[in-house]
Amino acid sequence: MRRYVFIDFDGVLNTERHHSELVSLGQKCSDQYGPLFDPVAVENLKMIVDETEAGIVIISSWKLEGIDRMMDLWKARRMPGVLAGCTPDYISGMDLLNVNLEDPAAFANLAGKGNEVKQWLKENAPKKADGYRYVILDDVPDFLPEQEEHYIQVDPRVGITEEDAEKAIEKLNKL
Template identity: 45%
Template sequence: MRKIIFLDFDGVLNTEHYQGLLMYQGKPWQDEHGAFFDPDAVNNLKKIVDSTHADIVIESSWKYLGLTAMQEMWKIRQQPGKVVGITPSSVSDEWLLSADLSEIAPAIGHCKGMEIASWLADNTKESTKYVIIDDEYVILESQQPNFILTNPHEGITEEDVERAISTLNN
């Protein structure tokens, strides 16, 4: 069974708390890849990855830098898990042909949810369990059971870890 974490960065790994702390301390808050990630949030992501062996697909706006750049940043920053993809910037014909049209109309403002559904349709032929971790409600209604909404101030919490592990392992 394949397991995927659809991951946002801002408000999930890059937290308001940590950015404020770095600025208050007069420390650098970013590198050539962008804003630094909160070590507590990264540690919580590591717990999810270690427990579930899930791969990571970036659904953050940072994805516009490209998959190679995301994988390079992941390696340089020694982040947990393996980045295997980024969600598309538009939806695929394959997904549109099989989509529930009653769900698409209300989802127009939630394009990340459609991009995630499109990625799943294009990249998973076997059974797949997934979670979506984001600080904004960006999903389709059918994705609700797989969605973890973070507080942008603190990012991924222990409670989020437990829920993600339960969703991916059950």
Template identity: 45%
Template structure:
């Protein structure tokens, strides 16, 4: 279990840090587009994540499909790539892990339980952080309606931009 943290960034990778623009640029320039961890992240998007971490001191929970590599692999990648912030967890896979404990989830339709929003709600519940200040950064609308005030939708082409980073900072610093 993660320790208590006051601010959490629920982070997706593809379409947020791994942008279509950056991948196309690397391919066009004939540069390496991946390392042992997977696709290389866009330095511009990573810089915006750094700004969010610097301005909020938020910790990171991975909600990307990359989480299936495991928490240790995510933390190793973070260290190897010298990425900003501290990865403290990964969201559970709600259906396979049977983590349907939160009251919010009991009233959710079965189809919605496949969404990352349910996984995020489970992580907050299981870590006793339901009142934490958090932001969800993803390029897909994968949240529960109650999470809308915490949600930042990126464009997969350019990912996490300065404007979106400022919105994330405002959300995290509200509470």
């Protein structure tokens, strides 16, 4: 059984609370990669990967800097878990061909993080439906109805909480 954590960064790993704390202490808020992550949110992510051995897939717009840079970031910041990749910024050509452009609702299928997650799973996850489990951690609910049961909405003020981590572990490890 493969397990994946699709993770956003802003409002999930870097948080309003941590940012304010750094500002009030007069400390720097970012490094060469961008805003610093909140150590509490990172610790809670570590709890998820320790308990589930899930691979991490980046859905944050930070991915636009490329997988190599994300790998560097993961190492430089001593992040927990193993990066399994970044979601693509496209949907497959066949899916594009099948979109009815006269149907306004069809445009919703052309964009959004939900479609990017779907596409990544299509290309990378084991084909058997029971061959994998996943969760999505994001502060903005921009996902597909079929992904609802996999989605955990994170509070951008505090990022991943212990409660979020417990929910993720339950979803990833349930029988």
